[in-house]
Amino acid sequence: MLKIESLNVFYGHVHALKDITMEISQGELVALLGANGAGKTTTLMTISAILKPKSGQITYEGLDLTHESSRQIVQRGIVQCPEGRRIFGGLTVSENLLMGAMRRSDRVNLAADLDRVLEIFPVLGKRRNQSGSTLSGGEQQMLAIGRALMATPRILMLDEPSLGLAPRVIDDIFKVIRTLHQQGVTILLVEQNVRLALEIADRCYVLETGRVVMQGTGAELKANPKIENIYLGGSA
Ligand code: ATP
Numbered sequence: 001m002l003k004i005e006s007l008n009v010f011y012g013h014v015h016a017l018k019d020i021t022m023e024i025s026q027g028e029l030v031a032l033l034g035a036n037g038a039g040k041t042t043t044l045m046t047i048s049a050i051l052k053p054k055s056g057q058i059t060y061e062g063l064d065l066t067h068e069s070s071r072q073i074v075q076r077g078i079v080q081c082p083e084g085r086r087i088f089g090g091l092t093v094s095e096n097l098l099m100g101a102m103r104r105s106d107r108v109n110l111a112a113d114l115d116r117v118l119e120i121f122p123v124l125g126k127r128r129n130q131s132g133s134t135l136s137g138g139e140q141q142m143l144a145i146g147r148a149l150m151a152t153p154r155i156l157m158l159d160e161p162s163l164g165l166a167p168r169v170i171d172d173i174f175k176v177i178r179t180l181h182q183q184g185v186t187i188l189l190v191e192q193n194v195r196l197a198l199e200i201a202d203r204c205y206v207l208e209t210g211r212v213v214m215q216g217t218g219a220e221l222k223a224n225p226k227i228e229n230i231y232l233g234g235s236a
Pocket of ligand 1: 011034192
C-alpha cells in the first residue's frame, strides 16, 4: 500500500534519514521503533510531506507521492496524529474534532463520523463543549486520535501515543489502536514503549541514527537478544 524507497532527508547538514526503505501492506499495523533521535518522527513528517526528501521515493498504491503537498497527502487518506497531541487548546472538543475533517471533500458523513469517534472515546462526548486545554493528558491524546479519525484515514500514522501517560491510560489508548486495526485501518505506529509496540504490531522496523537496522514480526524481534538488551532492559 505504502512504499518508501531509499529515502534521504536532511535538516541543513544533519543527515536524519539514510536510505530508509520500508513498506506497509493494506490492513497492517507496522511499528517504527528506535531511541530518541533515531529518525522516527522525521519519517512520518516526510510521508506527510511536511519535510521534503533530498532523494528517494514514496509511493502509495503505485502512485508517486514524493512531490505532493501535505494537503494532497491528507486528502489521499494518509493522516498523521502528531507527537505531543498538538490539539487546539482554545477550541472546544467538538471544534477540535471538526478541524480533523477540514480537508475532506465528502462532508455528507460528517455527523455520522463524529458520532463514531464519540462512541470510540465516550469521554470526549461528555466533554464536547469543554475547551481542549482543560482536558487531561490522556483525554488530549484521545482527542488527537479522534481528530485524525475525522479525516477518514486509510493509513493512520500515530507518533508516540503513549508519551507521558499513566499506565492505565496507555492501556485504554492501545485498546483503541487494536480495535482500529481490527476494523481494517492500516496503521504506522511510532512508539518508544517497545514492549507494547512488539505486542501489538504485525511487523516492526528498528531505526538507529537514521538507518533501518532491523525488521521483522513482533515475535521475531522479541526473540532477538539485541532488542531484549537494548530496548527491553534484559540481560540476554
Ligand atoms: P524522538 O523520539 O526523540 O522524537 P525520533 O526518532 O523521532 O526521536 P527525529 O525527531 O526524527 O527522531 O530526529 C532525527 C534526527 O534529526 C535527530 O538527530 C534530531 O536531532 C534531528 N532533528 C530533528 N528535527 C530537527 C530540526 N528541526 N533541525 C535539526 N535537526 C533536527
